[in-house]
Amino acid sequence: MTERLPLMAGNWKMNLNHLEAIQHTQKLAFALADKDFDAVEVAVLVPFTDLRSVQTLVDGDKLKIKFGSQDISQYDGGAYTGEISGPMLSKLKCTYAVIGHSERREYHNETDELVNAKVKAAYRNGITPILCIGEPLEIRKAGTHVAHTLAQLDGGLKDVPADQAESVVVAYEPVWAIGTGEVATPEDAQEVCAAIRARIAELYSAELADKVRVLYGGSVKSSSAAGLMAKPDIDGGLVGGASLDAEEFVKIVRYRE
Ligand code: PEP
Numbered sequence: 001m002t003e004r005l006p007l008m009a010g011n012w013k014m015n016l017n018h019l020e021a022i023q024h025t026q027k028l029a030f031a032l033a034d035k036d037f038d039a040v041e042v043a044v045l046v047p048f049t050d051l052r053s054v055q056t057l058v059d060g061d062k063l064k065i066k067f068g069s070q071d072i073s074q075y076d077g078g079a080y081t082g083e084i085s086g087p088m089l090s091k092l093k094c095t096y097a098v099i100g101h102s103e104r105r106e107y108h109n110e111t112d113e114l115v116n117a118k119v120k121a122a123y124r125n126g127i128t129p130i131l132c133i134g135e136p137l138e139i140r141k142a143g144t145h146v147a148h149t150l151a152q153l154d155g156g157l158k159d160v161p162a163d164q165a166e167s168v169v170v171a172y173e174p175v176w177a178i179g180t181g182e183v184a185t186p187e188d189a190q191e192v193c194a195a196i197r198a199r200i201a202e203l204y205s206a207e208l209a210d211k212v213r214v215l216y217g218g219s220v221k222s223s224s225a226a227g228l229m230a231k232p233d234i235d236g237g238l239v240g241g242a243s244l245d246a247e248e249f250v251k252i253v254r255y256r257e
Helices: 018-031 048-061 086-091 102-107 112-124 137-142 145-157 186-203 206-211 222-229 246-253
Strands: 007-011 041-045 066-069 096-099 128-133 169-172 213-217 236-239
Touching: 007 169, 007 213, 007 246, 018 041, 018 048, 018 246, 041 096, 048 066, 086 112, 096 112, 112 128, 112 145, 128 145, 137 145, 145 186, 169 186, 186 206, 186 213, 186 222, 222 236, 222 246, 236 246
Parallel strands: 007 041, 007 236, 041 066, 066 096, 096 128, 128 169, 169 213, 213 236
Antiparallel strands: none
């Protein structure tokens, strides 16, 4: 089995202006600066207006923190007012782009087709997609959460070739757990994360699925991180609210200690 490097990614959502972003990133960098700390990859997923500030810090100080955007246009350029393109994001050295977050699916009507086009746009531009999938409460209550989530996975990865898909990061985020304080149990999260890996094995190969990092997201806190991370198919966390508190996020990153 491949050793997958755990990834803890902070999704700032629409919080922190470009000055606050500098302060926050510096705090994280300071707290994670010890030389030996490379047991976990740390990323911040920031508003577009913060990208340049974070990039300058990370570049200049050779910080270990990676960064990315919370969305990407399906187009590489042109008359698409308000959109931000893959070439713009790769010029800013984004490692990641969050794609298909449930808040974008819900408030911006993003479909699996659009999510798939954005995944392809990310790969075209050398950016690793963090593909978000997960079921709303009514689907969980109906017991069809695995099928629902796997259909979103199929949609997001449609026609994505294996040499690209092997680097995808999949974030399982049950909608009922996002921003609600109601974290999934490690067993519930593991059930779906294992199903995601099994489907990737069906779509590509077991070898490829073994390399892919599957994150859990939904009200992760320092008190729940270690329990979730103990599960074999959970390779990290997509952390929203708790990533805005630098001390708390660092505790989540250091879940092993
Ligand atoms: C998220 O924004 O992806 C998320 C999981 O948020 P929270 O941790 O606040 O539930």
